[in-house]
Amino acid sequence: MNGVHDLGGTDGLGPIDPKDDEPAFRSDWEKAVFTMLPATLARGFYNLDQIRFGLEQMPPGDYLTSRYFEHWLYTIESNCIRTGVIDPDELDQRTRHYRLNPDAALPEGGDAAVATLVETVCRMGASARREIEGAPRFSVGTRVRVAADHPYGHTRRARYIRGKTGVIDLVHDAFVYPDAAGNGLGEDPAFVYTVRFDAAELWGPETAAPNSSVCFDVWEPYIQAV
């Protein structure tokens, strides 16, 4: 989808103002939200690409102004509701309870195996790399153009590279295809390539930074040789 999340090259977002020494989490709720991600991914309720698609569907004004873990909350919540893991009415009811009683305790206990599972997911990860039949269609040095169309679902084809021409710099293994997995259409793995685009191709010679390029990873269906 053409969302405001697709920020590459958008102007007007203001200064970056980098800070050092920020804490990993700023509150207990951030820790809980963070842990919900590996916990639910481990259980297979949805996949990482669906989590990303959920982020993208956050109302644009909220997306641009809320904090990072609010984005996570949004997508975990909407994905859990979508998949029936959580009942929205129950969630609303429980939210009112904790809003009125902020110090009310969480339910106790639970299986000790849960913590071990979630910790294992964090420590081991889960690669999206897949073995597939066949060989990559393109090789290093091939000039390719990225498809210029505008799908409605989840995609990793940023708008700023659509229709643009670059050169393949790296050929990788096959990985889960986000345009399938993010839209609930299976893994459909495809080869991934790093395509290097001259800044002038992306932004035009007048505003492009001199002597610079962007390396962008594409899945094979995104590109055609030119």
Next chain:
Amino acid sequence: MNGVHDLGGTDGLGPIDPKDDEPAFRSDWEKAVFTMLPATLARGFYNLDQIRFGLEQMPPGDYLTSRYFEHWLYTIESNCIRTGVIDPDELDQRTRHYRLNPDAALPEGGDAAVATLVETVCRMGASARREIEGAPRFSVGTRVRVAADHPYGHTRRARYIRGKTGVIDLVHDAFVYPDAAGNGLGEDPAFVYTVRFDAAELWGPETAAPNSSVCFDVWEPYIQAV
């Protein structure tokens, strides 16, 4: 600039929910803000393209969530400050005054000619059409491509038509060039054309609405024959 104001083809903005019978203005402040536009344009403090550029520079989260006349307030205020018409400290001070005393009166009196001038601007308008030397370079039926680069300043080249090919449907007179006037570079008028783009060219055949097209007005410098 590539701002969030450039909404053509952005997804995720939700339902339109059209209503009938809305009032022209919902509050007194909307009337005042509305009148400030012709009043300040009439005095030549800035031009309409600079007003538009001011709108585009509203913080993106605000742009997407605030009401229309808040946008106007933003650009009138920032343009008046930029051009020295209004002193920002004085404005802040006076704002505090009226915030604490909402019923405090406005200054009285003023020249009766002001109301006449502003009313005349509304009734007569001020065309951006200009006589220029020379003839249009392109004619009806010519296939043209829109330049694909990304200027930082004000432009009317929406992102969704950049790099796209269409056919000239109408050839108009010359008009003030927003990429000049909006950036304080004079009027530099140029011929305007209506270019018709097939929906499939704009969005790709898979998601384009069947049998539909978009007519978009471009200034001559935006396009090249293909």
Next chain:
Amino acid sequence: MTSIQIPSRIAGPYPRSEEDIAARVKALEALMIEKGILTTEAVDRVSAIYENEVGPQIGARIVAKAWTDPEFKQRLLADATAACRELGAGGLQGEDMLVVENTDTVRHVVVCTLCSCYPWPVLGLPPNWYKYPAYRSRMVREPRVVLREEFGLDVPDSVEIRVWDSSSELRYWVLPQRPAGTDALGEEELARLVTRNSMIGVGDPDRPAS
């Protein structure tokens, strides 16, 4: 290669509550009055124009005339600005108008994706939905879905949809098709059938009461 700095010209956070905005506007208004740029009379007179005088009934009258006077219709399609002037319509945001005509095979619809351009002198100030992000973003990308789901207008695929994105100072608006069963009606009765939405292109004229 300069970055565009969002002007932090406005001190402090942008005001958002109704009271904050009203105070800000009143302050700006006061300063403009003191500098001789504005008067309260100007505010009253200008807002009265768009509240009481200029609105879609003006466009409707023009459409009705075009439906009943073939020569006027020809002039309207050839030079809308001049034809509207004949009927006393014109002014700010309608200095250069173009009227596009719906037919059995083509339907036109108007949008402004970059801001909210709209032909004020014939349609009045635009409704909120025309100005807000959803309409502006979606109309160029999915016109059939928008017309069907948001405006209840099911346009068959055999009819072309042409969306006019008002990107220049030309102000487009639509001459809708005259409804069937209106042969007996005069200009004034016809004008009452012409809706604002039908001149934006997102609706049809009303049908005559049977």
Next chain:
Amino acid sequence: MTSIQIPSRIAGPYPRSEEDIAARVKALEALMIEKGILTTEAVDRVSAIYENEVGPQIGARIVAKAWTDPEFKQRLLADATAACRELGAGGLQGEDMLVVENTDTVRHVVVCTLCSCYPWPVLGLPPNWYKYPAYRSRMVREPRVVLREEFGLDVPDSVEIRVWDSSSELRYWVLPQRPAGTDALGEEELARLVTRNSMIGVGDPDRPAS
């Protein structure tokens, strides 16, 4: 007089105050605990990993080893995931890593314009500026301006800048150049010079105290 309504799939308006968010999260947490998906112990253990254990000091150690051990450096550039595993580094969001090496003629810098992908196992969780819209929007469009004005890094035009937009599941990070005057330093002292920003590509390693 409603302002723009943007729909959400979530019932009710999206919560925004700290108290509202905390209550919402606690409710979600409670339901997940009851359903056996989550425990408070899991939250404690996972957050402890990223608070106390996994952070840029891990990447720094790897960089220092690459600076002092040419064969390790070769392995790191050939297969970063495997080389990091040698040193016990790996896991979520670092399943498939690639290290790109700064030279006298090319500087690399990492961004994720579409979300906030980042190599957690070697750099820890990303700083806010990395995740927020300004960095994500500007780094691909005006890298030299961003590096100079926001990070104080003036890269001469003779040095190519290559921006890596982390659009796939490959996680890129930067092997910065070893600072001059560090010939006498051991791996541990070198690691202390390697900053998080130098591995994102928006900074240089610290210089040794003279």
